[in-house]
Amino acid sequence: MAAIYSLYIINKSGGLIFCKDYGSAGRMDTNDTLRLASLWHSMHAISQQLSPVSGCAGIELLEADTFDLHCFQSLTGTKFFVVCEPGTQHMEHLLKHIYELYTDYVLKNPFYEMEMPIRCELFEINLSQAVQKDRVALLGR
Amino acid sequence: MQFFGATEINPSPPAVTASGNNAHMIYIFNRNGVCLLYREWNRSLHTLNAQQDQKLMFGLLFSLKSLTAKMDPVSVEKVNLGVPQLPGQGCSFHSFRTNTYKLSFMETPSGIKLILVTNPRTGDLRESLKYIYNLYVEYVVKNPLYTPGTPIKYELFNTTLDQYVRGLG
Numbered sequence: 001m002a003a004i005y006s007l008y009i010i011n012k013s014g015g016l017i018f019c020k021d022y023g024s025a026g027r028m029d030t031n032d033t034l035r036l037a038s039l040w041h042s043m044h045a046i047s048q049q050l051s052p053v054s055g056c057a058g059i060e061l062l063e064a065d066t067f068d069l070h071c072f073q074s075l076t077g078t079k080f081f082v083v084c085e086p087g088t089q090h091m092e093h094l095l096k097h098i099y100e101l102y103t104d105y106v107l108k109n110p111f112y113e114m115e116m117p118i119r120c121e122l123f124e125i126n127l128s129q130a131v132q133k134d135r136v137a138l139l140g141r
Numbered sequence: 142m143q144f145f146g147a148t149e150i151n152p153s154p155p156a157v158t159a160s161g162n163n164a165h166m167i168y169i170f171n172r173n174g175v176c177l178l179y180r181e182w183n184r185s186l187h188t189l190n191a192q193q194d195q196k197l198m199f200g201l202l203f204s205l206k207s208l209t210a211k212m213d214p215v216s217v218e219k220v221n222l223g224v225p226q227l228p229g230q231g232c233s234f235h236s237f238r239t240n241t242y243k244l245s246f247m248e249t250p251s252g253i254k255l256i257l258v259t260n261p262r263t264g265d266l267r268e269s270l271k272y273i274y275n276l277y278v279e280y281v282v283k284n285p286l287y288t289p290g291t292p293i294k295y296e297l298f299n300t301t302l303d304q305y306v307r308g309l310g
Binding site: 005006024025026035039047051054055057060066 | 165166181183184185186188189194197198200201204205207208209211212213214215216217218219222232233234235236237238239240241242244258
């Protein structure tokens with residue numbers, strides 16, 4: 001049983017730059033993931049417009065019937081979101097950690113072009129380690 | 142999808158988690174997207190006019206529902222993104238939270254959508270929304286003068302709703 005179902009990273013204009021699936025049922029092709037990412041980008045923006053008080057920064061947690069979606073937006077507008085089992089704790093820490101990995105292994109990579117899809121081997125290795133560690137920590141609790 | 146067998150109002154409303162008025166507003170939409178009720182209690186920010194605001198809210202819920210139906214990691218059979226779904230079909234959602242507010246959402250089998258916007262630290266409001274739905278059934282649907290699909294303008298419903306929401310955690 002996977003605690004985390006999938007991870008998405010979208011750039012500041014709503015384009016999907018990274019997507020990793022950790023075992024969700026059903027098939028989703030590349031077009032579907034791209035559409036979902038840009039849909040989430042728009043919903044995030046609309047939720048700020050509908051805020052009853054000022055200073056809203058968009059959706060942080062969406063609780064659906066079968067999953068939770070945790071979203072973290074960096075100061076530059078890059079959004080990281082994970083789809084996980086309902087009630088999974090400490091996802092904010094994982095997202096912040098993934099953001100650290102992103103800055104270290106993607107942004108500091110001289111061959112990476114900004115806002116383009118992420119193809120960095122070291123990032124993927126460290127990411128899978130972080131997710132694995134999170135899963136082990138979850139089993140230990 | 143849960144169905145509501147009993148329509149009579151429970152003798153005691155569900156327990157509240159904390160005291161104090163921290164609800165911002167409530168929306169009730171019917172299945173065609175007509176806003177049957179909009180009430181606000183403390184809303185300091187109005188970015189749009191009332192009609193635009195209601196349309197945007199309905200659009201947000203509609204799109205979030207198609208997003209959750211498509212993203213559902215448990216079901217194998219999923220419809221394409223954007224295909225309209227009947228109430229109770231596909232994976233829906235019950236709340237989302239931002240840093241400034243929490244939105245709780247419930248859809249009944251007949252397609253009535255109840256939306257309650259509260260303080261971000263409020264707990265689970267699913268039972269409270271069911272109770273508000275019961276109020277709607279008792280005070281609006283059972284009113285012989287009410288024409289379905291028209292905005293709700295009943296003093297008794299509004300005061301009962303205000304009273305209940307004021308005590309909400």
